[in-house]
Amino acid sequence: MNAPSPTLLAAKDFKSDTKPVWCPGCGDYGVLTLLTRALADLALRPENVAVVSGIGCSSRMPAYMNCYGFHGVHGRALAVATGLKVARPDLTVIATGGDGDGYSIGGNHFIHACRRNVDLTYIVMDNHVYGMTKGQSSPTTEPDWDNALMPGGTGVRPFQPLVIALASGANFVARAFSGDITGTAEIVAQAIKAPGFAFVEIMSPCVTFRPEQREWKELARPSPVPPTDDPARAARRLMTDDGFNIGVLYTGNRKPYQPATGQERKPLNALAQGFAL
Amino acid sequence: MSAVDTAIPTPKKSPLDVVIAPRTENEELISGSEAIAHAVRLANVDVITAYPIRPYDTVMQYVSKMIADGDFDCEFIVAESEHSQFEIVKHASAVGARVFAGSSGVGWFYAFEALAVTAGLRLPMVAMVGNRALDDPGAFGVEHNDALAVRDLGWMLCWVSTAQEALDTALIAYRVAEDPRIFLPCAISCDGAFLTHSQSIVKVPSQAMVDSFLPRYDRGDKRLHPDNPITIAPQVNEDWLMEMRRQSDEAARRASDVLIEAYRDFNAKFGRGGEPFIERYMMDDAEVALVGMGTMAMPVKVAVRKMREQGKKVGFVRVRWFRPFPTRELQDALADVHAVGVIDRDFSFGSAFFSGVLANELRSALYPAKKKNQPKILSFIAGLGGREVSTGNVMKMTKTVFDAANGVGTDAQDTYWIGARE
Ligand SMILES: Cc1ncc(C[n+]2csc(CCOP(=O)(O)OP(=O)(O)O)c2C)c(N)n1
Ligand code: SF4
Numbered sequence: 001m002n003a004p005s006p007t008l009l010a011a012k013d014f015k016s017d018t019k020p021v022w023c024p025g026c027g028d029y030g031v032l033t034l035l036t037r038a039l040a041d042l043a044l045r046p047e048n049v050a051v052v053s054g055i056g057c058s059s060r061m062p063a064y065m066n067c068y069g070f071h072g073v074h075g076r077a078l079a080v081a082t083g084l085k086v087a088r089p090d091l092t093v094i095a096t097g098g099d100g101d102g103y104s105i106g107g108n109h110f111i112h113a114c115r116r117n118v119d120l121t122y123i124v125m126d127n128h129v130y131g132m133t134k135g136q137s138s139p140t141t142e143p144d145w146d147n148a149l150m151p152g153g154t155g156v157r158p159f160q161p162l163v164i165a166l167a168s169g170a171n172f173v174a175r176a177f178s179g180d181i182t183g184t185a186e187i188v189a190q191a192i193k194a195p196g197f198a199f200v201e202i203m204s205p206c207v208t209f210r211p212e213q214r215e216w217k218e219l220a221r222p223s224p225v226p227p228t229d230d231p232a233r234a235a236r237r238l239m240t241d242d243g244f245n246i247g248v249l250y251t252g253n254r255k256p257y258q259p260a261t262g263q264e265r266k267p268l269n270a271l272a273q274g275f276a277l
Numbered sequence: 278m279s280a281v282d283t284a285i286p287t288p289k290k291s292p293l294d295v296v297i298a299p300r301t302e303n304e305e306l307i308s309g310s311e312a313i314a315h316a317v318r319l320a321n322v323d324v325i326t327a328y329p330i331r332p333y334d335t336v337m338q339y340v341s342k343m344i345a346d347g348d349f350d351c352e353f354i355v356a357e358s359e360h361s362q363f364e365i366v367k368h369a370s371a372v373g374a375r376v377f378a379g380s381s382g383v384g385w386f387y388a389f390e391a392l393a394v395t396a397g398l399r400l401p402m403v404a405m406v407g408n409r410a411l412d413d414p415g416a417f418g419v420e421h422n423d424a425l426a427v428r429d430l431g432w433m434l435c436w437v438s439t440a441q442e443a444l445d446t447a448l449i450a451y452r453v454a455e456d457p458r459i460f461l462p463c464a465i466s467c468d469g470a471f472l473t474h475s476q477s478i479v480k481v482p483s484q485a486m487v488d489s490f491l492p493r494y495d496r497g498d499k500r501l502h503p504d505n506p507i508t509i510a511p512q513v514n515e516d517w518l519m520e521m522r523r524q525s526d527e528a529a530r531r532a533s534d535v536l537i538e539a540y541r542d543f544n545a546k547f548g549r550g551g552e553p554f555i556e557r558y559m560m561d562d563a564e565v566a567l568v569g570m571g572t573m574a575m576p577v578k579v580a581v582r583k584m585r586e587q588g589k590k591v592g593f594v595r596v597r598w599f600r601p602f603p604t605r606e607l608q609d610a611l612a613d614v615h616a617v618g619v620i621d622r623d624f625s626f627g628s629a630f631f632s633g634v635l636a637n638e639l640r641s642a643l644y645p646a647k648k649k650n651q652p653k654i655l656s657f658i659a660g661l662g663g664r665e666v667s668t669g670n671v672m673k674m675t676k677t678v679f680d681a682a683n684g685v686g687t688d689a690q691d692t693y694w695i696g697a698r699e
Contacts, residue, residue, distance in 0.1 A: 055412075073383060073412065074383070074387075075358065104357040104358060105328075105357060105358035105359075105387070107357060130329055133329035133330065133331060133334055134329075134331075134334070136329045136334070136337075136355065137355065139357065148338070148341075148342070149337070149338055149341055150341060150355070151341060151342075151344070151345030152345065154355065
């Protein structure tokens with residue numbers, strides 16, 4: 001975490017001049033608004049924040065923000081974010097992306113980022129579809145979602161991101177909804193403040209390929225129970241969950257990964273000497 | 278496949294070879310991607326894997342529609358990435374399933390580990406590459422560097438220029454890839470957008486016609502099966518690797534003759550298909566020639582026609598197969614021209630003369646051809662990232678080639694970037 005700055009900035013100071021190309025009504029607009037608001041609320045400064053993403057509609061986030069940004073390749077946001085954070089521990093590093101990017105092609109990074117517990121925040125805008133490539137089923141798509149590209153549905157059990165984050169060792173696990181700007185800005189701010197790997201799954205409707213997700217605003221409701229630091233209790237809660245309880249589920253106390261900076265190391269040329277022919 | 282296997286049987290003549298099915302074909306207005314999907318259906322592919330990336334994803338779309346409409350039955354698996362996509366079909370091929378997969382640009386590159394090993398293990402598959410620029414994010418237009426990357430690995434590799442050719446070539450590709458003399462994977466490159474997404478009238482053959490041309494895939498004693506306990510991909514290290522590479526080399530050498538055989542049969546049964554490796558356009562008395570691949574043929578043919586009307590003796594050679602490379606055919610087609618302009622929709626930074634990939638390949642193919650009277654070879658880099666190549670561009674390139682032929686103003690080895698802002 002960076003020290004609070006003397007002049008407070010507003011959310012708009014974290015937005016860039018680039019106009020988003022998202023479809024009108026896309027949930028990702030809300031995430032842009034609430035993420036910039038969280039950064040302002042935390043009194044961070046753009047020069048101390050880096051937003052890293054992969055590829056997808058949601059992964060366009062860095063382009064629309066005024067801070068350091070890295071738009072990488074599909075599925076690799078967490079690998080880039082990890083490298084950045086260990087090299088520059090002073091930066092607040094946030095990875096953003098979609099369910100395809102993060103759970104499909106990048107799924108292995110997700111598991112290992114949770115395990116490694118580097119001090120990062122990972123925000124996934126989950127719309128249960130590959131939006132950018134025009135509406136194919138993703139790992140979180142309901143198995144019976146009938147659509148032109150997967151007639152009759154995939155029949156495959158959906159990926160359970162919160163369960164996996166919890167089981168893999170994420171230090172902070174939350175579910176949020178892009179339509180709830182104030183509540184989700186608060187959750188994201190907590191995630192950024194939390195030490196270690198913080199995971200926020202934001203339900204963010206794709207109005208173009210999943211218009212029925214507009215209903216999420218009726219269904220999403222604050223979880224009736226407060227966060228727990230007991231993984232077993234959090235797991236049990238997820239097992240009985242209908243997917244629409246929003247709020248912080250779990251806050252752990254695992255020690256974050258500490259990059260080994262400034263340690264005494266044997267100089268390289270001394271090692272090389274030993275092998276000289 | 279064991280490392281010591283050298284005897285690759287010549288297939289017995291299939292009784293199917295002599296049956297000529299009646300030519301019943303439906304004319305349909307379809308895109309290049311849909312044509313590939315039809316070929317996959319007609320080849321009765323057993324296992325298909327998919328992961329979306331444009332422009333290839335249109336094939337995935339058409340295949341799933343055919344399955345949903347009940348027109349086609351196969352295992353259709355949407356993988357979690359291209360790497361898994363190509364791993365799945367590779368192993369399905371090992372047990373004797375006919376397989377198909379496809380991708381584009383960085384997706385194809387993400388599968389690279391699997392692509393390399395598929396060829397090394399001699400596992401046939403047919404893949405479609407919807408050519409796309411390698412991102413930085415945001416570049417979706419056509420460039421050929423994606424597919425070209427497998428050129429040294431044992432993949433057969435071709436470029437098609439029309440939807441009809443896409444369909445026909447996919448059928449030919451199955452026959453050759455799965456021929457026991459070959460057992461190599463084959464990639465069919467379709468220029469992104471220009472071919473994958475544009476429609477034309479295509480003759481879609483009947484199942485009977487295709488069945489008379491394409492035998493079932495039979496791995497014989499190379500089939501991985503509990504009744505046939507063999508090891509695929511054993512640990513060989515330096516003990517056997519060189520011999521395995523040598524076997525791949527021999528298969529790649531045999532590929533030319535097997536392709537010629539397949540085209541001959543295809544021409545007989547379907548009444549089209551043309552010359553296997555190259556297409557010669559107005560080459561008869563040409564003094565200079567342009568050479569290119571894929572949909573570059575469109576503006577080039579129009580420009581060549583116009584220039585012919587003006588009395589300029591220019592022709593065009595379209596390279597259809599890049600692997601095996603048509604060395605003999607190109608030596609023959611270009612034997613009498615004074616200068617050649619190779620139009621590459623790719624780049625090869627730092628290569629000899631900083632030329633395109635095709636230009637350099639052609640240069641080495643022609644080098645031993647006729648030592649004294651070598652045509653001058655000019656390299657043009659054009660149309661990268663899907664930028665339009667106009668007939669005007671082609672005429673300007675041709676003028677430069679004529680100048681080179683007449684010894685005016687140019688060094689034979691020059692490389693020119695066409696239409697790039699300075
Ligand atoms: C290696 C690779 N494979 C495939 C693609 C094509 N691709 C671009 S975005 C995307 C999926 C996007 O889905 P998601 O991450 O859920 O984000 P959304 O667009 O829904 O926000 C895919 C498959 C790619 N860019 N790179
Ligand atoms: S396609 Fe879906 S996810 Fe992409 S911008 Fe449009 S609404 Fe948003």
